[in-house]
Amino acid sequence: MTHHRPVVLSFSGHDPSGGAGMQADIETLVSHQCHAASVITALTEQDTRNVKKLIPQNPENIISQANTVLNDLPVNAFKIGLIGHHETAIAIYAILKQYPHIPVILDPVLAAGGGTDLSTDRLITTMVDLLLPCTTVLTPNSEEARRLAGLSDLDECGLALLDKGCDYVLITGAHEDTPTVSNQLFHDLRCWETYSWDRLPYSYHGSGCTLAASIAALMAHGLEPAQAVMEAQEFTWNSLKSAYTTGKGQLNPNRFFWMEDDA
16 A cells, blocks of 8 residues: 655754754654655755854755656655755756646755854845745745845845745744744735744754755645744744753754653
8 A cells, every 4th residue: 555645845954953944854754744855955064053064065966856856756846945055946946847747945045053054145146046036935044134135124025925926925023032933924015924832941953954845845745835834933942842852952942852752
């Protein structure tokens, strides 16, 4: 007997510490009963504290790997994480434009949690010009939203990123100095909805990856973007609430919290 599992193709970086990037995507997709297909965009040298080195992969290899997967597997959603180089963004765009019917969830990873910059002005320009018009749901944190939009006010950022071609923009507010975390969803030329979440006490490795991959998984199952965004936030918050320590830096989200006994 066969069981259908929606396929999500993730373009993301490799995190040797196992907390963020492709590992986070795969854990999240499996938790949502999806099949995770993967193309590594960059190798990294990193730990739970910061990224020390970024090693972009060959753009031609990225295209050929993705095409081989897409010629075989019925991909239901694309999830994009760390890009790392403008030529990688161009390679991903070459894939996306061939499959305009497949939803795209883009987590614009511009810096590591520890502060290392993982982007250049040229990469940001390429993302804005080529990838944002292909994006169904964009999930920047507040700092990334400001860099992508070139603005400071988050409401203005959300509207500006919609104007760049995104269908939905979810700006997360964990980086803001507020008692609770306020996430804003922009759609249809306005702030569609604002979500408020209890602020958790620690810093987490791969929280943005988890959120975007969860949205991709839920959309691969057929949920509409707004519903997927709502449910993905709940999954991510619970993953962070039950996070565990692996190293000397950020905590690791427990993306398999749902398997564990409450006791």
